[in-house]
Amino acid sequence: MGQKLELFDVTIIGGGPAGLYAAFYSGMRDMKTKLIEAREELGGRTLMYPEKIVWDVGGMAPVRAAQLTKLMIQQAQTFDPTIVLGQQITGLERLVDGTMRITSATGEQHWSRTLILAIGHGALKLAKLNLPGAENYEKDNLHYNVTDVASFRGKRVLISGGGDSAVDWANELVGIASAVTLVHRRDRFSGMERNVRRMKASNVQVLTPYAIKNLYGNGNRLDAVSIAPLNADGEWTDETEQERLAVDAVLINHGLRGDLGPIVDWGLVRENWNFNADEKLATNLPGVFVAGDTANYGSKLYLIAGAFTDAALAVNSAKLYIEPDASIRAQVSSHNSKFDEKNRALEIVEERSRRDDLQEV
Template sequence: MTECKDVTIIGGGPAGLYAAFYCGMRDLSARIIEFKPNLGGKVHIYPEKMIWDIGGLTPITGAQLIEQMEAQARTFNPKVILNEKVEKLEKNMEDCFVVTTNTGHKYVSRTVILATGGGILEPIKLDIEGADRFEVSNLHYTVQSLDRFKDKKVIVSGGGDTAIDWATELEPIAEQVSLVYRGEEFKAMEAHIAHLEASSVHIYKNTKIEKLLADEEGHHVKEILTKNQKTGEKVRFEVDDLIINHGFDRELKFIKESPLKVELEQDFFVKGSGKAETNIAGLYAAGDILSFDGKVHLIAGAYNDAANTVNQAKLYMKPDAYNEIYVSSHNSKFHEKNRKLLSHLYTK
């Protein structure tokens, strides 16, 4: 059994990272438990994508944002635990939360913040026998570097916002980009669809990939065989790289099976309040996992949720504590840091 912390944060994405920072603002000891080998959460899916919609930040890439979020989260030295999957969430006889991971470690804290995004996100794999052997060559489920596809013939499979974004962003880089989608209507924002339709991307709706054809060595996908779902017509496409975005599998097993009986909504979200409270005292949620009337599903909204979770956690543990959100400009914790930063600025 580990040291009892004030807060255990499950998930190291934007909400979890900001919650860790804010714990320091409110004098709370914190740990982050993250299933992946790195912090940043879902932002790792689009490291080169430009992000415009975070207040006060000029356009920034996903990779840059991860770097800055992590640096901010580590300001007050929270304990960071990577590569551990949470499997149990319960309480002990002292009314403290006990979080058990797949390693057998048990982490104890007075409160818990659920910041798992949509749960553990794993890309839905292409359901074709033998497809997995091409994952080490030219079959991709994420786009880590746009330059990798320079002057290539690229096929993107999918009809959501991410698939459409990848197709349009690759258009000026690749030799040719084709988008195949098994449905009739894209499941994406109108602006993204309009951008796609105004581009030179070749669009094939009602089209499903049926077979992958390998090169002579058997290591790379050389062609794909598709079938039109309406007409039954089959077409072969040459391909240098194949990108699959058919969505993600979400796993919330440890929440659904918790003896605490956490209230869920639509089976994918934790039902909460505008103050990020759940139906369990001392258990809070932030970011995409949280659902309440008026919820904002933006990174900026995740930050707001995170501040609320920490504030409520503080009041849960110390009801007579200051009940308003702290701001850094009035926080004595930053006096020395500010002095050093300002001194450096003025001596340039």
């Protein structure tokens, strides 16, 4: 192996919700843990929509994705896992002793007893608007992400897309933008039904099945777009009538394209784009487990809440792979001695805060 590598009990590939929770939970299981993320920051897909309000995480009030990301990272660091950023994992080699050597695209190596893949859809790229000159307007008012909702105040906004982000943008911009129009190529939306109903009942002008046909602007700034209805085959005909709309901003949400990279050549079984797993989140490769959107199994729940459950199950399975006689799960935090010292530290902070409040009164 050349220079001796540091051996970890579990190496987690991916720093999104599933990977971050796996890093926390593996600490509860007294596992020596490493987390490797291809990007230079943690958060995974939540980084793509920092202003989006997330409602469906259990026990948590509605929270902006940016704040949720900070909380998940803070939790993941509870037991001081080793965190490596900016490394895309490409190679996996099983050594004679059953451990695994993991290699990155730039040649760095990692050594682990088990592996949890929490890579979501892989390297994500936004699907761009496929119209001539679209890239020129990205410098000004053609957007693929919303980082500051308030920047659209008083503007005429056109949104193209029918997924969760497009619908959420439309709902958030009501009352902020002067006008919101949403076009979608299909009559059916893939966004959450409740949010779609809310959008349709609001002042958002919803046009389906419609798509953007032409862009009009001067230099780097869009002034108007033309939209047109699509036929049953999702195409325009020669007789299609176009409608020209003046715009101050255009938001495009045509989804994300994922690239799992060389991991697809490791021999993992998959039927769809993600990897097949059993009820214990084990793949067909011994010692390799999956969590989050990377996992494909019968009762899979594609929510952040589901990613957390996947992560705990995968960690438990990794623990039992290493130590077959270990407990099947970690003791809950309210009765877990691993948190005694941390609880005392929190209680001290709370007591100081109460004293400060009394002094101010």
